[in-house]
Amino acid sequence: AQRVTQPEKLLSVFKGAPVELKCNYSYSGSPELFWYVQYSRQRLQLLLRHISRESIKGFTADLNKGETSFHLKKPFAQEEDSAMYYCALRAPGGGGADGLTFGKGTHLIIQP
């Protein structure tokens, strides 16, 4: 069975400082990895996915299969980045195994 681990429940950094939210996974195949974000009083929304290899709102994440990690990074944090961040994994291949497996989330607080 797959598992997603986000070791930090809470991460507090100052505005302008670099941010790294850690995510490690366990899965025997080649998973799809995602980062979802939930801003205060808003619904969960997709931030980025590893197959797109894009930068969204200044955030990037690289899939490291050797370390089974998908850490989320941003070089200069902004106050509007304060939110809950969830790392999620999808085991491709159909057969009904299309639900996402989420980590417990990291609450990111950007201090002014």
Place this chain on the structure above:
Amino acid sequence: GAGVSQSPRYKVAKRGQDVALRCDPISGHVSLFWYQQALGQGPEFLTYFQNEAQLDKSGLPSDRFFAERPEGSVSTLKIQRTQQEDSAVYLCASSFRSEGLNNEQFFGPGTRLTVL
């Protein structure tokens, strides 16, 4: 162009009561998912539909949980004889496809269920 909607947004039930939670996915989305999110936890997968077919119900915690999507659009999650451990936010998500680049899941606002 509305997103995924869920009703009710809040539900308080006495232990032992049955509840029904509704999800209206984005029009045209083939795939529909239900997740349960307990306080302080990430969402946990419950069940998945492709159109009206329930392809995966491996995450349903007990036989008190039942989901349906009879016409391949609106879905209902029913919990019978609710228990306190059922208290959680129930999230619904839909996606245009289940695989490929169009498999992004769009989430609803959730229904917060409190069982007293």
